[in-house]
Amino acid sequence: SYVLTQPPSVSVAPGQTARITCGGNNIGSKSVHWYQQKPGQAPVLVVYDDSDRPSGIPERFSGSNSGNTATLTISRVEAGDEADYYCQVWDSSSDLSLFGGGTKLTVL
Amino acid sequence: QVQLQESGPGLVKPSQTLSLTCTVSGGSISSGDYYWSWIRQPPGKGLEWIGYIYYSGSTYYNPSLKSRVTISVDTSKNQFSLKLSSVTAADTAVYYCARESATVNWFDPWGQGTLVTVSS
Numbered sequence: 001s002y003v004l005t006q007p008p009s010v011s012v013a014p015g016q017t018a019r020i021t022c023g024g025n026n027i028g029s030k031s032v033h034w035y036q037q038k039p040g041q042a043p044v045l046v047v048y049d050d051s052d053r054p055s056g057i058p059e060r061f062s063g064s065n066s067g068n069t070a071t072l073t074i075s076r077v078e079a080g081d082e083a084d085y086y087c088q089v090w091d092s093s094s095d096l097s098l099f100g101g102g103t104k105l106t107v108l
Numbered sequence: 109q110v111q112l113q114e115s116g117p118g119l120v121k122p123s124q125t126l127s128l129t130c131t132v133s134g135g136s137i138s139s140g141d142y143y144w145s146w147i148r149q150p151p152g153k154g155l156e157w158i159g160y161i162y163y164s165g166s167t168y169y170n171p172s173l174k175s176r177v178t179i180s181v182d183t184s185k186n187q188f189s190l191k192l193s194s195v196t197a198a199d200t201a202v203y204y205c206a207r208e209s210a211t212v213n214w215f216d217p218w219g220q221g222t223l224v225t226v227s228s
Binding site: 031033035041042043044045048049054086088089090094095096097098099100101102 | 145154155156157168170171204208209212213214215216217218219220221
């Protein structure tokens, strides 16, 4: 079955750029979506279809997807960006939505 | 804008059936552009998609849960519901309902989530 692999944690200083990866076999052929989840809250969609942003999401959040890796990039990181981030795809071979294991972003 | 709200018991006994309802406000559940989904998250763990329903009543379930899951819809009340049978402690989780794009399967928005504990 299809597996999405994320690093458990990423740390970055305020003002720097955070990159969170999501690995999967030929993931570049799929649409990847990214969610931000703060403690005690529901996930929020921050990037969809690899690189589009829902209304209300800052331009600092961007995405890319090619080959075997999709990446969520957060520019000019702020303390309020500290959260868990999950990637998600629809796997047509098994007909289900899959989430990565999540990455905890720590702002130093 | 569309908002979703889960409701149901927070405690279920082992072997019984978990039942939750999601009420949709600010939009119609009969919109053809979306599915209506359930997703769960065990404490301290990641997200697991349970399944979705279309307003017409057609459903699709995660194969790992398919034998125990039923999702139904009541368009007159703008609600959809989840039933999970024969629960065990492993089913303890925060259960979220969410709107799912019918074209590229992203989830937005989500309900606030409700914790269901399976314990005697």
